Amino acid sequence: MAKPEHCRYAKSHEWVCVEGGSAVVGVSDYAQSEMTDVVYVDLPKVGRKVKLGESCGTVESVKAAFDFYSPVSGEVTAVNEALAKDPALVNRAPFEGGWFFKVKPENPKEAESLMDLAQYREFLKTPAAHGSH
Amino acid sequence: MALDEACLDLAPAGTGFLRFYDWAGPAVTFGLSQSYAMAAGMAQAKGLAGAPVVRRISGGGVVFHDGDFTFSIVFPWERLTSALGVYECMHVAVRQGLKACGIETVVAGPGQAADACFDAPSPFDLVLPDGRKLLGGALRRRAGKGLYQGSLRPELIGLPLEALREAVVRGIRERWPCPWADEPQASWLEEAERLRAKYLSDDWNRRR
Structure with a gap:
């Protein structure tokens, strides 16, 4: 299972954890x-085949x-079937049981251009990350 | 529904667009993840068998469009923020617009959402002081923009429709001080025509 400190983060609040030749994708605790x-x-x-930044599904x-948007480019190799029966896993365990899908990355280095946890935490403090309506 | 999606996709970032629309006849819309069978069953129970039953791209519940006052708003939603917060702000804005017309309403407190939009107030719906639901809506966020699709029961307040439109426009535009488009551009209408087939298709409406 992904650990927040091992993930990279997109400004649109998806995380990706690259392990070997596979990348696991989900949404951050802030997003959920x-x-x-x-x-x-x-x-x-x-x-x-999904592209970095491409809309590839919805959360209701x-x-x-x-x-939500793919944080890496590549081919979807698996999806989290458990979310069909228990979508609240996204809320309860966004980095574990609430992962979304796995990708075979086109370019494993693509994820490295995203924020690490410390950078993401700083990003969350900025007005660019969240605001009020 | 097709024009709403086209406006969401093509309205320039940072701008708003508000439009009012009518229905050719009774119709039913239902939320993105709801089941067609459930929505069709509820339509039949409501005496709307034979009415079009169409899936929205927004969340929310089943809405019976049988005399309601409908409008949609595309608005900047650049940062990921609470949907309920946005929903509350929409209804506070409409409340302010109605207040200027002498209509008192209340934004409902937290509660449980119902399957059908007007069964009972959901959190932050706009209700009359006696608790009857006046306005409900549903949201979609895509690419830094939001789409709100609203349904209001005009018979509950008796305001002439033109005055009601003005009240909604005033309230919303004061709350969202962004540039507002007055009319859909030709490209939006072309995109809506292309999307029309989607909203007529079983692939979309009966996908669940």
Whole structure:
């Protein structure tokens, strides 16, 4: 399972954890808390080629649906089937049982351009990360 | 529904667009992840068998469009923030607009969302002081923009529709001081025409 300190983070709040030739993707603790109670996750199909920053699915919570974006480019090799039965895993365990999908990265170094945990924590303190409406 | 999605996708970042629309006849829309069978069953129970039953790209519940006042708002939602917070702000804005017309409303407190939009107030719906639900809506966030799709029961307040439109515009534009487009651009309408097939398709409407 992914550990927050081993992940890289996109400004759109997805995390990616690259291990060997596979990258696991999910959304951050901050993202799940802002989305509130997740009731459904629409994941990309296995075999789909996704691009860095491309919208590749939706997370639905009470009243709202959110696009999420792939933090790396590559081919989707697996999706988290458990989310179909228990989407609230995203809220309870965003780095463990609440992962979204796995990708065979086109370029394993792509993830390195994303923020590490310390940088992401700093990013969360900036107005660019979150604001109010 | 197609034009709403086209506006969400093509409205320039940082701008807003608010539009009002009517229905050719009774219709039913339901939330992105809801089941078609459930929505169709609820439509039948409501006496709307035969009405179009269409999946939205927003969340939320089943809405019966049988005399409601509907509008949609594309707005900047650049940072990921709480949907309930955005939803509350929308309804505070409309409340302010209605207040200027002498209509008192209340933003509902936290509670449980119902499967059908007007069964009971959901958190932060706009309700009358006696608790009846006046306005509910649903949201979609995509690429730093938000789409709000709202449904209001005009018969509960008796305000002329033109005054109601003005109240909504005033409230929303005061709350979101961004540039607002007055009309959809030709490219948005072209995109809506392309998306129309999606909203007529079983692939979309019956995907769950």
